[in-house]
Amino acid sequence: MTDQPKTDPKDLPGADPHTGQREVDPVTGHETTGHDWGGITELNTPFPKIVIWALVLTFLYSAVTWVLLPAWPYGRDYTRGLLGLDQGEMAVAGFAELDARRQDWIAQFDGAPEFEALEEDAGLMAAAMPAADRLYLDNCSACHGAQGGGGPGFPVLTDSHWLWGGDPETIAETLQAGINTTHPDTRWAQMPAFDWMERQDRRQLAEYVVALRDGTADPDGPAAPLFEENCVACHGDGGTGGLMNGAPALTDTAVIYGQDAASVSQTLRYGRQGVMPHWSDRLSDAEINLLALYVNRLSEEVSQ
Missing domain, CATH: 1.10.760.10 (Cytochrome c-like domain)
Structure with missing residues (x-):
């Protein structure tokens, strides 16, 4: 096995052929890559640390949620996670709660109601008409x-x-x-x-x-x-x-x-x-x- 030849600093893009030092941008203080785009010099800036940390945190978050929340489907079911959440059950429970809240007024529309009397109840109409609008739509x-x-x-x-x-x-x-x-x-x-x-x-x-x-x-x-x-x-x-x-x-x-x-x-x-x-x-x-x-x-x- 042979050693790979080392790159001479003098051969790097943008390096001074005599000293091997790259040109330094006088405004930012960063070295340049030696590339020039229509008069705009490309800087050799390091990868932003905030991006690295964002990637790390994203990976950690995905690993935690993979364990805690529903994640993997199999057949007609899926893993519930350590929290045991089921969005279908949560949706049904939310609907049941909503239905229970409206039972006190919607029951007045059951059977053969007196529509004129219902219309005269301003409080009932305030609760019923938004629901009726949703039904209509x-x-x-x-x-x-x-x-x-x-x-x-x-x-x-x-x-x-x-x-x-x-x-x-x-x-x-x-x-x-x-x-x-x-x-x-x-x-x-x-x-x-x-x-x-x-x-x-x-x-x-x-x-x-x-x-x-x-x-x-x-x-x-x-x-x-x-x-x-x-x-x-x-x-x-x-x-x-x-x-x-x-x-x-x-x-x-x-x-x-x-x-x-x-x-x-x-x-x-x-x-x-x-x-x-x-x-x-x-x-x-x-x-x-x-x-x-x-x-x-x-x-x-x-x-x-």
Whole structure:
């Protein structure tokens, strides 16, 4: 085995070829490496000790937590550590604690509550409405919008136009059973397809429905008999609705699928059958009643 040749200090980058000493930066007092980057001299500074200590402390912390806290998964379980912590159990315990704290007020929404009396209790409303807002965001906002503004195919909840009724009791019934669902008490509503109708007749009928909204429909025009024969049974005389059968009024701007001529023509040709899920399998009766009161208050706040 041969000895490795030693590097002559004079051969190091940045070293003086005669003395072997590197150039010293006059500002910082550090030696340079001999590299020059566009007039900027690279300093030969030592590795920061704070970084070394940070690495050491990080390693020590990871070693301690590896022993104390949950760390290694195996199969469908994992090591609990010396502290025996289980985040799943902690989450369930936290939820149970939260549920216990709200039992004193949410129990008042169970059964068949008197909604007017509940609304008059300012302290109850202060505790209940933030929870109701969370319920709405978790379960309703995806379709009806974060503020109840609705969207194509989904009703607006902030106006006074309701397909089945907007009082809290009726809203609770709709939430319980849904619309066009598998629930035995579901509300049922369907806009049939009029694809059997002549295209020209559908076009005239669509224009008539648009004119109903604008208040310019001619009751003696050629489309009036078509409307009388095919639409009045569900949408009411003059398209005013109000029959609480899931058929909207056609004289306002609250039509779910749009009331321009193209949208109405599409509806007439292919029909509509929206679905409102039933929430009785997901929410408790008290939560449904709380949510019903919240939705009712959305329209009341806008109308005030």
